[in-house]
Amino acid sequence: MQNVIIDTDVAIDFLRGHSYAKELLMQLFRSDAAHLSILSVYELHAGIRDSEKTNIQDFINACNLELISMEIAVKAGELKKRHQKKGITLTSIDCLIAATAIIRECKIATRNIAHYPDKALLLKIDCSF
Numbered sequence: 001m002q003n004v005i006i007d008t009d010v011a012i013d014f015l016r017g018h019s020y021a022k023e024l025l026m027q028l029f030r031s032d033a034a035h036l037s038i039l040s041v042y043e044l045h046a047g048i049r050d051s052e053k054t055n056i057q058d059f060i061n062a063c064n065l066e067l068i069s070m071e072i073a074v075k076a077g078e079l080k081k082r083h084q085k086k087g088i089t090l091t092s093i094d095c096l097i098a099a100t101a102i103i104r105e106c107k108i109a110t111r112n113i114a115h116y117p118d119k120a121l122l123l124k125i126d127c128s129f
Contacts, residue, residue, distance in 0.1 A: 001031040004123050005066065005101050007110035008043040010097060011036065013127070015055050020127045021022050029062055036063035037100055039093045075099035089115055 006014075006025065013021035028034035044056050076092070076099035083090050094115045100109050108116060108124035116122055 001027065001033045002123075003033045003035055003064075003104065003106040004028055005037060005097060005104075005108045006040065007097065007108055007112060007115075009111045010042060010109045010125075010127075011040060011059060012047075013111070015059060016050060018084045018127075020125065025109065027117060028109075032064070033055045034063045035066050035104070036060060037066045038068060039096055041065070043093070045060050046087055066104060068096060068100070069103075072096060072099045072103050077105055081126045083117055090115065090117070 005094055006028070014025045025034060030110070036069070040062055044060070051108055058073050073096070076095040080090055080092065080095045083095075094112075097108065098116055098118065098121055101121045108121050109123045110116065111124055111125075111127050113119070113122060
């Protein structure tokens with residue numbers, strides 16, 4: 001199975017028991033293909049409910065953690081600049097996650113498809129709940 005970066009929204013859905021996320025992530029965990037950006041670790045902890053702290057840490061530990069390297073930072077800057085020239089505003093975090101996917105040759109599992117203009121990076125998921 002191809003390696004997949006789990007975007008924060010899908011991680012939250014998994015932690016809150018949404019069936020589409022549970023099915024997807026269990027497949028990824030079984031094949032050691034679940035990756036998580038260090039930036040999603042930040043976002044998860046920024047929005048954490050006290051009751052979710054243990055589950056979040058267990059989830060993070062089950063994923064392959066992707067750190068931000070110089071190569072990823074440079075690629076993210078290039079992506080942000082390219083999209084700004086087209087009039088598309090992207091967050092730094094989304095640019096860094098997209099750059100990580102490009103450099104690490106991963107797909108991104110997200111419901112926030114508008115955050116990623118390059119649709120080829122996205123894993124097609126059925127996220128109806």
